[in-house]
Every structure is written in C-alpha cells, then in structure tokens.
Amino acid sequence: MNELITLTPWDLALAALLLFIPAAISIALKLGLQKSLGIAALRTVAQLALVGLVLEWVFALNRWYYVLPVLLVMLVAAARAAIQRSERRFPGAYFAAFASLVLASSITAFSVTEIILDVDPWYAPRYVIPLVGMILGNALTGISLSLDRLLTELVRQRRAVEARLSLGASTWQAIQPWMREAVRNGMVPIINSMMIVGLVSLPGMMTGQILAGASPINAVGYQILIMFMIAASTAMGVIILCMSAYRVLADPAQRIRWEKIIERG
Known part of the structure; x- marks a missing residue:
C-alpha cells in the first residue's frame, strides 16, 4: 500500500x-x-x-505574499502562548519572545530550506510552513520553561542574589547561576526527545511520511534533520529570551530591578 x-x-x-x-x-x-x-x-x-x-x-x-502572513500569525500566536505559560514575566516579554522566535525560526528554516534542501522557490509553502510550525511548537516550550525558571528562581533566591551584589559582584555575575539553570531547563525537553527518538517514540514527521508511503530510510533522514533543526532553534530562542530578560532586569548601577518581575494575574 x-x-x-x-x-x-x-x-x-x-x-x-x-x-x-x-x-x-x-x-x-x-x-x-x-x-x-x-x-x-x-x-x-x-x-x-x-x-x-x-x-x-x-x-x-503558491505566492510569497500569502505565505508570509501565515508565518506572521504563527509567530504571534507562538510568542503569546510562550509568555502565557510562564507564571512570571517582565515588561516587553511578548516582544522579546516574538523577536527570539523570529530570529531562531528564520535562521534555522533558511539554513534547512536554502542550504540543505535547496527548496525552489524559497517561499515554497509545502516546505516552509510545516518546518516553521515544528520549530515554533518546540521553541515556544523551551523559552517558556526557561523564562519561568529564571524569574521564579530569582525571586526565590533574592537574598542570595543581593548578597552576591553586596560582595561586589556585577549583575551578570550575581544572576549567572540561575541564568545557566534557566537555559538548561529550556533545553531539557528537546534533549530528552533526542535521547529516546526511534527507541520509544516515532515522531509525527517520520510517522506521517511512512503512512504516506515514503521509504522508512528517507523518513528517518528527514526526522534527523528536523530534530537537529529543532535543537538549534530552541537553543537560540532560549538564549535570546534569557538575555532579553537580563537586559530589562539589570540596572547600570549594578542592582536588580525586582519591580520589573511581574507575576501573572
């Protein structure tokens, strides 16, 4: 069949x-x-x-001026979902999430479609829209987890952060341990998925191609490409959003603007 x-x-x-x-x-x-x-x-x-x-x-x-609005709607929805999942946010978090997703998805999608797959034309909706959709679906989870972890841990460890600052640490040095933990937390889902893919789960991309009659080997090749693409985009999105949060929270006077951390509701 x-x-x-x-x-x-x-x-x-x-x-x-x-x-x-x-x-x-x-x-x-x-x-x-x-x-x-x-x-x-x-x-x-x-x-x-x-x-x-x-x-x-x-x-x-099959026109670029129809493809771009679809991608824009996807990006806006992904940024909104990412911030809404976090218990805390900072002023400008929605724009920061949108910008991080735009950069992460555009860089990885362009690399895959233009360099690896050599898609012609560049805006071919059958390739671009599904690929960007998979990027956003995973990247928004990563940035949501990292943002929530960063802001929650900073609030919980406020005394420790203030102690570091009082001992002469810069704002970057003071929050660096929690920044690393936030980035790690955002990367955990995709790393776990890569650990078990093929052994425990058959991802949607691979399953769909096999059901459509594609060769399992060819489907595996595409799935490997997708997993690497998602890992790269998630890492970029997480880093960009965490650094955006740092820029908002860090004061030039070497203190943390705690009032900028806003709790949901």
Missing part, C-alpha cells in the same frame, strides 16, 4: 470515541478535567479544520 488512506468525517467521529477513556478516568477520580477535555477537543477540530482550509488555499496559490 503506497497511498495514504483518506479519513472521512465518520472515521474522525469514531476516533472521537477514544476521548471517553480519559473522560471516564477524570470522572472516576474526580479530577474535573472532562469539561476542559471537551473544550480542547472542540478547539482541536475547529482550529485544525480552519488551518487545513487555509493551507490548502495557500498551497494552491
């Missing part, structure tokens, strides 16, 4: 019955998650159906 099996609305309706399993567990254990699960399922269907229609239209037109 070399062709991908087409799913009908009836097939998806049958698949929806699988959601009764987590709903039943939630009810039995009184977790209260059944409402959230139902809303999440409806949003999944609505969002993916809309995305499918938009992408089919964009793919058919």
Whole structure:
C-alpha cells in the first residue's frame, strides 16, 4: 500500500470515541478535567479544520505574499502562548519572545530550506510552513520553561542574589547561576526527545511520511534533520529570551530591578 488512506468525517467521529477513556478516568477520580477535555477537543477540530482550509488555499496559490502572513500569525500566536505559560514575566516579554522566535525560526528554516534542501522557490509553502510550525511548537516550550525558571528562581533566591551584589559582584555575575539553570531547563525537553527518538517514540514527521508511503530510510533522514533543526532553534530562542530578560532586569548601577518581575494575574 503506497497511498495514504483518506479519513472521512465518520472515521474522525469514531476516533472521537477514544476521548471517553480519559473522560471516564477524570470522572472516576474526580479530577474535573472532562469539561476542559471537551473544550480542547472542540478547539482541536475547529482550529485544525480552519488551518487545513487555509493551507490548502495557500498551497494552491503558491505566492510569497500569502505565505508570509501565515508565518506572521504563527509567530504571534507562538510568542503569546510562550509568555502565557510562564507564571512570571517582565515588561516587553511578548516582544522579546516574538523577536527570539523570529530570529531562531528564520535562521534555522533558511539554513534547512536554502542550504540543505535547496527548496525552489524559497517561499515554497509545502516546505516552509510545516518546518516553521515544528520549530515554533518546540521553541515556544523551551523559552517558556526557561523564562519561568529564571524569574521564579530569582525571586526565590533574592537574598542570595543581593548578597552576591553586596560582595561586589556585577549583575551578570550575581544572576549567572540561575541564568545557566534557566537555559538548561529550556533545553531539557528537546534533549530528552533526542535521547529516546526511534527507541520509544516515532515522531509525527517520520510517522506521517511512512503512512504516506515514503521509504522508512528517507523518513528517518528527514526526522534527523528536523530534530537537529529543532535543537538549534530552541537553543537560540532560549538564549535570546534569557538575555532579553537580563537586559530589562539589570540596572547600570549594578542592582536588580525586582519591580520589573511581574507575576501573572
């Protein structure tokens, strides 16, 4: 079988019955998650159906001035999701997250599409949009985790930071241990994924290609490329956002602007 099996609305309706399993567990254990699960399922269907229609239209037109707005919407949504997941933020965090995602995704996506894959034209939506989507989906998790860890630990360790400053340390020296921990925390998910890929899990990119009839070896090659691309973009996004936070919090007078750390809600 070399062709991908087409799913009908009836097939998806049958698949929806699988959601009764987590709903039943939630009810039995009184977790209260059944409402959230139902809303999440409806949003999944609505969002993916809309995305499918938009992408089919964009793919058919195949023009850069239709591709760029789609990428812009994806970037804005990713930046917003990344900051909303953090319990704390700083003034300008949304713009910093957006900028970090733009730089990380553009550098890695350009490297892959233009240098490695040699995509022609450069804006080919069938390549660019899925690749950027995978970059953003993983990078936003990394920057969210790193930002939350950095600001939370700084607040918790405020006395230690102030003690370092009082002993003559610069602002960079004072927060460096927690900066390193934040960057490490943001990189953990992708490193863990790379450790188990192929042994425990078959990622979506590889699975999709195999289901579509591609050679498993060719699918593996693409998945290796994707994992390396995600690791690079996540690292860049995490570093850029953490350094942006440092620039906002660090005072030229060698003190930390604690008032700039804002708690959610």
